[in-house]
Amino acid sequence: MxxxxxxxxxxxxxxxxxxxxxxxxxxxxxxxxxxxxxxxxxxxxxxxxxxxxSRKKSATHAEREKECGNRHFKEKKYRQAVCSYSQAVVRAPQPGDPDAGDLLSVGYANRSAALLHMGEFRLCLQDIEAALGAGYPTRLRYKLLDRRATCQLKLVLQQQEEELPALESRSDHFLSASSAVDVTYSPGEGRFAVAARDVKPGDLLVVEKPHASVLMAxxxxxxxxxxxxxxxxxxxxxxxxxxxxxxxxxxxxxxxxxxxxxxxxxxxxxxxxxxxxxxxxxxxxxxxxxxxxxxxxxxxxxxxxxxxxxxxxxxxxxxxxxxxxxxxxxxxxxxxxxxxxxxxxxxxxxxxxxxxxxxxxxxxxxxxxxxxxxxxxxxxxxxxxxxxxxLLQFNAHEVGEYVMMEPGQFKQSRSVYIGVAVYPTVSFFNHSCEGGVSRCFVGDTLAVHSVMPVAAGQPIFENYGPIYSHKAKPDRQHWLSSRYWFDCRCVACEENWPDYDQYDINTVLLRCTGCGAGIENDASGKDPVGDCPKCGKKNNAVELFRQLGGAQENYHSAMNMMHEGEPKKALRLFYRFIEQCQELVVRPNRDLSLCQEAARMCLAAQGSLHCIRQKKTNVA
Ligand SMILES: [Zn+2]
Ligand SMILES: [Zn+2]
Ligand SMILES: [Zn+2]
Ligand SMILES: [Zn+2]
Known part of the structure; x- marks a missing residue:
């Protein structure tokens, strides 16, 4: 267990x-x-x-942090100054407390000055309002009002921060799902999400604020x-x-x-x-x-x-x-x-x-x-x-924050676990070891995009943890049954799909244009025979390989775009490649899996993103 x-x-x-x-x-x-x-x-x-x-308020601690913030500010270390002022406002006694003094309002006001230097105009304005609301001394108020005017001007010029994508057409039945999603019931599977219409890669399926979430201690x-x-x-x-x-x-x-x-x-x-x-x-x-x-x-x-x-x-x-x-x-x-x-x-x-x-x-x-x-x-x-x-054993989701070394650097980037939450609508998605969607968190709000085509009426699958390409079937099955108490019957498990280690990169199984079955062939494309073993159709294997080659070229340039810090452009090409793979090859396909993985990374990075090393901010 x-x-x-x-x-x-x-x-x-x-x-x-x-x-x-x-x-x-x-x-x-x-x-x-x-x-x-x-x-x-x-x-x-x-x-x-x-x-x-619980940790109580402390004027002594708050005073010490404020002094520390002032020192950083003088040295133009604005980020550190903001950190210290934040500690000061968190520890400062609230107005009305005999120890309160001006600690809280001065903490906000000083922080607003540091934020202005960092170009964080929205946060700066928020702090000015907080300082005024917390009783900032009247004789000094003119300074804040001045700063507010400067800040409002600059805010107009600053672009908006990354926001959640919005659903284009909402489901009639599910407040946080798109009209592409429906939920059906079967005695063996319970209730589960299906495609209400044909779903394309990149379609936004759910944008859900959790019923409740908890931050990791x-x-x-x-x-x-x-x-x-x-x-x-x-x-x-x-x-x-x-x-x-x-x-x-x-x-x-x-x-x-x-x-x-x-x-x-x-x-x-x-x-x-x-x-x-x-x-x-x-x-x-x-x-x-x-x-x-x-x-x-x-x-x-x-x-x-x-x-x-x-x-x-x-x-x-x-x-x-x-x-x-x-x-x-x-x-x-x-x-x-x-x-x-x-x-x-x-x-x-x-x-x-x-x-x-x-x-x-x-x-x-x-x-x-x-x-x-x-x-x-x-x-x-x-x-x-x-x-x-x-119920949380089976229905809680990890909330992730996407972390990369520097803005746009996808190498070694990953999602870091910051909390747990319950998303009732996303809970309808069943598991498959292939997984058909991506998760992107803005704070604790979860946006789910499709990363594969799903025909109307077919189930839309999430992945609960083990992906076929990274974990062998016995390990996946053990993990799923000990944690979620079910035996996985997904296509990857039923057909014993190989993981990346077992892949022979040259075995691309072309898809018969007649019936969709796999045609054994060698990737050199020298053998033009594309007889389908199932329906007998004579496919033009050379032509199919030519189309696949063109698709792969686009896919490789999309990978380059992603690593050059252009994830949005890359995504459009990734979606196209996923669709082309659906027509040309039989799954599992190594490039298709890698492409879906890359698309998931690009989508996750559109949400809450933390860069360990910041690019220099424009100093105002
Ligand atoms: Zn509290
Ligand atoms: Zn499975
Ligand atoms: Zn918040
Ligand atoms: Zn066929």
Whole structure:
């Protein structure tokens, strides 16, 4: 079993995909209820007392960081200055606190000056507003107003930052999917995504904001805990110093859940639990207790597995923000071993105790530290935590940030794991070891593009981790069955496709223009015989090889474009090559696989991108 099946273990590979929905019906919550109340009574390790713990505000620390920022600023080290000022605003006591002074507003104001020098006009304006809002001293305000005017002028000239692609035509049923996507049901496969029309490589299929996402603990010093974007100029929580936000808007949006997590943030992280456990909790704190109290009757009504995935019986659109979209995801409770259930139940109890001391169920009493009986609200939330811990095993996605050494340098670039999230619509995509889509994250918002043609009515496949070209079939099958509990029957597994190590580069299997079957031939093209072994058609192999040669030339120049830092231009040629391969060769084909891999890299780099070495910014 992988560490993922044990929720108490912290693992760097806690998520990454999800299982095909064998049984789309979620648990009713009743069975989960019993388990929680059982294990709250004996004395398991989860019964150890939980105490709130979080990093408090500190005027001394804030003052020190501000001084440090001022030194960097004088030395024209603006990036370091911004870092120090960010620490200062995160640690500074809020206005109204007896220790507050001008620390917060001066921190913002000084940072805005450094940001102006860096050409970060949007962030600079944001800081000026924050400084004014935090009570910047009146006698100095003219400086800020001056800076604001300069900045507004320059902002007009600056181009917009990279934004999410928008869906051209939205599905009638799925709020975050394009009209090219539909979901169908079969008893063996559960519910899964299919092409509603012919899909071309490059088609944007889904743009989804997750129902909930959680940042990896080790990224809290560099990324926004709400949108998971990398933070240059941090905004603080009003209470703690343990988290940061990229903007006042994210700080406000996080308030409904962070108000409960604020006092337990550090203890959750220090416990070493996997981010999936935190995500199970976040789905609760995001909605609040009253929401679940009202939803109780609905949660107890079971849904028929053949139902169209809809959020309510009125047949409204499937909305990933609707809790029921998450609740009905597959849990496979019926297949779980007792030990697995026991582990998850202990974790649910531990999370429940965190919520109790955070005041989620009302004012905290002495009794809450002792082992008082669970209230009916606690029992409800505990059973939901257990339900979430099960469904997240199969339905959570890793969130990635694309990292390269320098802008445009794809060599050694890769996606780095920064958090976990649940995307209810993307959860409908089944796995294949070939994979037919790419993932691109802007913060925690996921854009899914197709990287292969899919005929109307055919399934659209994601890849949950192991790709046929990099991992041998037994390893893939083992990985998938231990983590997601299914035996892969994808075309690569069924036809025993070879991985890259086994490829004989000269065996290109041409496709019969009559029936699509493979024609054995040698790549030199000297042998013109292209008799189809299946339908008997006499294909002109020389002509087919000539066309393939032309396509390959374009593909190689696209590879060069990509490595010269022109991914957008390269993508257009990659898509064309993928389409040509579909007509000319039988899969697997080495160039086709490499081309799809390159297209995935170009697409991923269009999202949140971190370059380790920055190009010099225009100094304003
Ligand atoms: Zn943010
Ligand atoms: Zn906080
Ligand atoms: Zn497979
Ligand atoms: Zn044929």
């Amino acid at each position: 992988t560490s993922d099946t044990n929720p108490s273990k912290n693992s760097g590979s806690a998520a990454g995909g999800k299982k095909r929905g064998k049984n789309a019906k979620g648990g009713t919550g009743k069975a989960d209820n019993k388990t929680v109340s059982f294990s709250a009574n004996p004395d398991p390790p989860a019964q150890a007392p939980v105490k709130p713990f 080790e990224k809290t010093g560099t990324h926004c805990i709400h949108c998971l974007k990398r933070v240059l100029a941090a905004f603080p929580c009003r209470e703690c110093s343990g988290v940061m936000f990229c903007s006042p808007a994210c700080a406000a949006a996080a308030e409904p859940y962070h108000r409960w997590e604020c006092s337990i943030q550090d203890v959750l992280q220090a416990s070493g639990m996997s981010p999936l456990c935190h995500l199970a909790l976040r789905i609760i704190t995001k909605h609040g207790l009253e929401f679940f109290q009202k939803l109780r009757p609905e949660l107890e009504r079971a849904r028929a597995p053949g139902d169209r995935p809809s959020t309510d019986s009125a047949g409204k659109q499937y909305d990933p923000d609707n809790y029921l979209a998450v609740h009905q995801l597959v849990t496979l409770s019926e297949l779980r071993k007792p030990e697995d259930f026991f582990h998850r139940t202990l974790m649910a109890v531990l999370l429940l105790k965190h919520l109790r001391v955070a005041g989620f169920f009302g004012a905290v009493t002495e009794d809450d530290q002792a082992d008082r009986a669970l209230s009916s609200d606690e029992l409800l939330v505990g059973s939901l935590l257990l339900h979430h811990l099960q």
